[in-house]
Amino acid sequence: MLAATEFKTIIDVVTRFPNEKSCHQYLASRRWSDGVMYCPHNGCNGTQAYVFADGIRYKCKCCKRLYTAKTGTFMEASKISTMKWFVALYLVLHKKGVSSIQLSKDIGTTQKTAWFILQRIRETCSNEAPEQLEGTIATDETFVGGKNKNRHHDKKVKQSQGRSFKDKTPVLGLMQTEQRHYIKREHKVIAGRTVIEKIIDKHARLKCFTVANTKTGTIQPIVRNVVKPGSTIVSDEWSAYTGLKCLPARGCRSRERAIC
Ligand SMILES: [Zn+2]
Structure with a gap:
């Protein structure tokens, strides 16, 4: 996500994603790169969906449930706009040790929200399976x-x-x-x-x-x-x-x- 070659500066990110739709369409193009809309809902194997006029929401033709390109990702279930997520991602990936206070000022959220964003991004980027208890x-x-x-x-x-x-x-x-x-x-x-x-x-x-x-x-x-x-x-x-x-x-x- 947010390939380093494509987004060299924060200006690139802001210009490329001026609104929610552009963010969602970028996510969708990465997520369903083969053009098949795999339904992200549990227990559904649907591969086709209706697209809403907003270009963001989809309705699975199989289970009839709604989803977006964010469903099932670390950006799901939050009211934070995708643009803020993208800018936060860029900052985390390009700067060493962004603090929640700094991030909250950069993207205009409360510190609590910025902390939540950082937690989610770090969990996702760390890629490691959570260590199991032993002994x-x-x-x-x-x-x-x-x-x-x-x-x-x-x-x-x-x-x-x-x-x-x-x-x-x-x-x-x-x-x-x-x-x-x-x-x-x-x-x-x-x-x-x-x-x-x-x-x-x-x-x-x-x-x-x-x-x-x-x-x-x-x-x-x-x-x-x-x-x-x-x-x-x-x-x-x-x-x-x-x-x-x-x-x-x-x-x-x-x-x-x-x-x-
Ligand atoms: Zn479905």
Whole structure:
């Protein structure tokens, strides 16, 4: 996107994209370069679409849903104009370390919006798959939300005790425990004295997800996605994890609830 050979200066970007339509048409030409309009909606294999008069929106002939060239990209679901995204992209790609304050002044947004833009661009440009947790992973679910007993009586949620989460949001937490080893070495100042030093091989890391519920079918796909094969899951006895023990057919001899 925004090929360096095509856009050498910021003037090139601004001149080339004077309005939303020009941005969208450029995106569309890059996205569907073979001329086939692949529908970006999940579960749809549509390849044809109606084009709206604005030259920006399309309606899939198959699933009848609307989309634009931004759908499914990092620019999706934001009210930020595509022109601002393009200028921000140019600045990030051509300048070292653009701050959110500077970007907000350059493209006329709040700093919060500029920060959001930078986050999205960096995530997209970093290309790396998010690092998986490994080693020993402690997991737990917790329910976030106010206590029912503190609610006004007409706002109390009935039968919301225990694992019921009618009034709360379930959150799944996965924590990679710190991996360390100890070495014996000479004291740096006092000659003749040895000290034991802790060397951290892997720092503790935590990942949290809000989940629709705490059922096996919801939790296990997340765990399998986030945790590296070969790791060990330590959890309470909640049955959502029991299926994670290794399948003998895969030839794995590790402990129960190991990921393989
Ligand atoms: Zn479709």
